Amino acid sequence: MNALQVELGERSYPIYIDSNIYNDLSYFQKHIRGNKVLVVCDSNTAQHYLQATLAMLSDYQCQSITLSAGESQKTLDTVSQIYDALMQYKFDRNCTLIALGGGVVGDICGFAAATFQRGVTFIQVPTTLLAQVDSSVGGKTGVNHPLGKNMIGAFHQPACVIADMSTLRSLPPRELKAGLAEVIKYGLIDDAEFYHWLNDNLQDLLALDTDKLAYTVTRCCGNKARIVAADERESGQRALLNLGHTFGHAIETAMGYGNWLHGEAIAAGMCMAARFSANSGFLAEEIVDSVVNTFKSVGLPTEPPADMTSEQFMDLMYRDKKVRDNVLTLVLMNDVGGAFLSSTFDTELLRTTLFQTLNK
């Protein structure tokens, strides 16, 4: 078993990474607060994991809520369904919510936990690769607004993260590939050695090699834990974790939430960030080619949707959470493992690059 620690003072917590642990009470017991537990899952995870989870928690007053699956459910209405259940079952502050699912379930459940009675305990049990390597760690919770992704939310750290490699076996191939986009992101940000390892091992990860998946999740979570510990509330360096996300969120919003998976959108977004970095004179052309080929080898998109326009991109990108007083900070690259923040990039060059990419 690999256990990492996210070091955040009194809000520190462990990330457990192993196989067949999602229904092992010994991992949960010391993190559950109170006797009332609400398991939040979606229709996919309910089918595979809910029964065993409820059996594990039989000594608690345990309830569950099953949400409809998909990014389109990441709304305040869905959060309200959780509040309704918590009120109906008379939950008080001394309770625990368990997010059993992918990034959407984790973000919604985390936001409900952040806001119910001004904050209650929650545990992340991520069952997708994307959630295991990224969204379950670091305490970002929230929902989408029709005009912008993740626009409503709160920082609320989980009590622990329980990442079970065996849950990846039930993952549809499209979701596994989408998770690999976030994995590759860590290599591109500041871990060139990992990027090169990935290029030699991506096919084994797609074939669900358990040891390599555990190594991957451990490496990504280690990188994320370090960045989050240094900048929990994203006043600086944590924004590097958004490589490709300003482009990607624009795609997700424009295409309708759920039509492009988050991982697909940020894969195209990272290729766009690399292209813009090269056009700005920061990145060598051969690195752009390498980045594009890496995403291609996984079967991920490397181009934005053909029906988006450059103006639509500019409009959506300037609604990003990294805009302050109309100035956008972008994550750019000067090398593999060399991501950096720029708010002084050439806006007109960005417009031209988008126009050249989209032909409109």
Ligand code: GLY
């Ligand atoms: N997913 C980016 C972050 O947690 O900061």
